[in-house]
Amino acid sequence: MKLKDLNGIPALAISELGEKTIRGLTSDSRQVERGFLFAALKGSKADGVAYAADAVARGAAVIVTSRGAKLGNVSVPIIYVDDPRRTLALAAASFYKLQPDVMVAITGTSGKTSVASFTRQIWAQAGFASASIGTTGVVSPKRDDYGSLTTPDPVELHRLLRELVEEGVTHAAMEASSHGLDQRRLDGVRLFAGAFTNLGHDHMDYHATVEEYHAAKLRLFTELLPKGAPAIIFADDPFSKPTIAAAEQAGCTVLTVGRKGDFITLKRVEHERFRQHVEVHIAGEIFEITLPLAGDFQVANGLVAAGLAMASGVPAAAAMRGLERLKGAPGRLDLVGATEDGAPAYVDYAHKPDALENVLTSVRPFTTGRVIVVFGCGGDRDKGKRPMMGEIATRLADVVIVTDDNPRSEVPATIRAEILAAATGAREIADRRAAIQEAVAMMKTGDTLIIAGKGHEEGQTIGDVVLPFSDHVEVAQALKDRLAREKGA
Numbered sequence: 031m032k033l034k035d036l037n038g039i040p041a042l043a044i045s046e047l048g049e050k051t052i053r054g055l056t057s058d059s060r061q062v063e064r065g066f067l068f069a070a071l072k073g074s075k076a077d078g079v080a081y082a083a084d085a086v087a088r089g090a091a092v093i094v095t096s097r098g099a100k101l102g103n104v105s106v107p108i109i110y111v112d113d114p115r116r117t118l119a120l121a122a123a124s125f126y127k128l129q130p131d132v133m134v135a136i137t138g139t140s141g142k143t144s145v146a147s148f149t150r151q152i153w154a155q156a157g158f159a160s161a162s163i164g165t166t167g168v169v170s171p172k173r174d175d176y177g178s179l180t181t182p183d184p185v186e187l188h189r190l191l192r193e194l195v196e197e198g199v200t201h202a203a204m205e206a207s208s209h210g211l212d213q214r215r216l217d218g219v220r221l222f223a224g225a226f227t228n229l230g231h232d233h234m235d236y237h238a239t240v241e242e243y244h245a246a247k248l249r250l251f252t253e254l255l256p257k258g259a260p261a262i263i264f265a266d267d268p269f270s271k272p273t274i275a276a277a278e279q280a281g282c283t284v285l286t287v288g289r290k291g292d293f294i295t296l297k298r299v300e301h302e303r304f305r306q307h308v309e310v311h312i313a314g315e316i317f318e319i320t321l322p323l324a325g326d327f328q329v330a331n332g333l334v335a336a337g338l339a340m341a342s343g344v345p346a347a348a349a350m351r352g353l354e355r356l357k358g359a360p361g362r363l364d365l366v367g368a369t370e371d372g373a374p375a376y377v378d379y380a381h382k383p384d385a386l387e388n389v390l391t392s393v394r395p396f397t398t399g400r401v402i403v404v405f406g407c408g409g410d411r412d413k414g415k416r417p418m419m420g421e422i423a424t425r426l427a428d429v430v431i432v433t434d435d436n437p438r439s440e441v442p443a444t445i446r447a448e449i450l451a452a453a454t455g456a457r458e459i460a461d462r463r464a465a466i467q468e469a470v471a472m473m474k475t476g477d478t479l480i481i482a483g484k485g486h487e488e489g490q491t492i493g494d495v496v497l498p499f500s501d502h503v504e505v506a507q508a509l510k511d512r513l514a515r516e517k518g519a
């Protein structure tokens with residue numbers, strides 16, 4: 031492809047260098063090949079400018095960087111732009127060209143993965159070839175790939191979108207993390223609609239204030255959605271109002287869902303142990319449906335997903351039928367098994383305060399005994415979450431076991447101590463396997479066990495090493511061991 035065919039490149043550079051052939055793009059010098067465009071980006075740990083020479087040595091044809099960056103002497107042309115991350119995203123979109131016809135993005139502190147998965151499932155039920163992209167990976171009719179980042183790097187993202195189109199996918203739902211929005215990873219995506227779930231405490235190590243964190247999320251509506259595009263907003267969150275105002279001001283067509291919602295109005299919810307009966311009103315019509323998932327928050331996520339599906343052409347009745355057949359996203363209030371007398375054990379991805387509060391509150395109505403929770407907090411991540419989660423766990427659970435969850439480069443005992451400082455009466459069991467064994471062993475009739483924080487994850491990161499570890503596997507094993515002990519006794 032010629033440089034002149036890439037979006038985001040300033041006109042002057044096109045007039046001088048437009049005929050140059052570009053064979054690929056990247057912001058990582060280690061991935062540069064002959065003829066690549068290298069974007070030298072200032073990051074959180076390093077400055078890509080320092081790797082310009084490395085990129086040239088590997089064959090870069092041209093470098094894009096920010097105005098004022100000092101590159102020294104390099105032997106290839108340099109294009110200076112105001113926002114190189116955005117330029118890279120726009121260029122990647124034009125390089126890979128193809129995107130599914132209907133692309134939607136979901137932002138919010140919690141619920142993104144679930145809503146992306148639910149939207150894909152409702153579309154699929156309605157007959158569309160659909161995909162979801164996010165924390166748990168990429169799912170389409172032809173693939174189920176394990177993921178890493180919530181919102182992939184723009185080059186990887188656009189390569190993926192092209193592959194999905196080549197597979198025949200017409201509809202895709204993706205997560206828009208605040209990092210992804212802030213770092214312009216989605217700027218080249220041709221979005222049909224956006225959605226907002228809620229805003230709580232997370233990533234305060236990256237964003238200076240809650241306002242800045244909210245503003246990063248609002249970029250989806252204020253800068254990325256085209257004028258008039260549907261913005262599906264959950265109406266019952268403390269941050270719904272300012273989000274609705276910002277989306278309206280940006281010219282989006284705001285469609286609200288929830289108890290205070292106008293597009294889909296939630297009227298009544300009756301909880302059962304593993305499902306919920308829900309009554310909603312849509313344009314004067316009453317729907318009574320059974321959502322086959324536990325947890326209040328799954329009703330919210332279901333309505334946001336139904337809103338996205340309806341905004342993109344699925345009839346209300348079909349969207350409601352879709353809700354009745356949903357499968358939870360892996361590791362989200364995921365029932366792994368139960369003790370011999372029926373006490374359930376769930377794995378859940380709550381690794382931030384509001385999520386933990388929601389999940390513990392959700393299981394209370396069907397718990398006649400004790401709520402037991404096992405959790406920890408990640409190292410090298412927002413430290414403010416630790417005492418908040420300690421306090422929530424002790425307030426809402428009857429038995430709290432604090433353990434390790436990806437300590438990364440930090441001292442695990444220090445992380446636990448920061449949680450325990452606000453968790454009076456909690457027990458400390460450093461080894462996550464031992465903590466799960468202990469929790470399963472203490473379960474009695476009527477109890478509910480929640481193993482929180484890792485959800486779908488398949489590893490425990492200690493230092494730089496990722497040891498294989500799955501809460502699912504451990505809980506299932508602990509239940510088996512318990513059964514064997516009971517039988518032997």
Ligand SMILES: CC(=O)N[C@H]1[C@@H](OP(=O)(O)OP(=O)(O)OC[C@H]2O[C@@H](n3ccc(=O)[nH]c3=O)[C@H](O)[C@@H]2O)O[C@H](CO)[C@@H](O)[C@@H]1O[C@H](C)C(=O)N[C@@H](C)C(=O)N[C@H](CCC(=O)O)C(=O)O
Pocket residue numbers: 057058059060071072073074075076077078079081165178179180181182183184207208209210213
């Ligand atoms: C803090 C953060 O978001 N970092 C992301 C960011 O990296 P960065 O720009 O800060 O990178 P850096 O290490 O400072 O390096 C600066 C530049 O030098 C380049 N470099 C570096 C070394 C070298 O030899 N050559 C070279 O060219 C790097 O490629 C980079 O372009 O841009 C990279 C490319 O897009 C991402 O891979 C990287 O994600 C890291 C791995 C990460 O852990 N991110 C997490 C925090 C994240 O993004 N999480 C969100 C939210 C999760 C959620 O709550 O759902 C997500 O969307 O997943």
Ligand SMILES: Nc1ncnc2c1ncn2[C@@H]1O[C@H](COP(=O)(O)OP(=O)(O)OP(=O)(O)O)[C@@H](O)[C@H]1O
Pocket residue numbers: 138139140141142143144145165180205227228327328330331359361362363378379380381384385386388389485
């Ligand atoms: N709508 C919601 N409101 C509050 N908590 C929720 C909601 N949806 C999910 N949760 C909680 O948050 C956890 C993560 O859910 P999910 O993966 O869908 O969110 P996410 O926004 O993708 O999170 P992440 O940013 O960590 O990828 C769930 O396991 C549950 O504990």
Ligand SMILES: N[C@H](CCC[C@H](N)C(=O)O)C(=O)O
Pocket residue numbers: 180381407408409411435436483484487
């Ligand atoms: N996307 C989140 C995942 C956190 C999951 C939790 N298990 C942890 O390691 O803190 C993050 O990177 O902050």
Ligand SMILES: [Mg+2]
Pocket residue numbers: 142143164165166180205
């Ligand atoms: Mg997610």
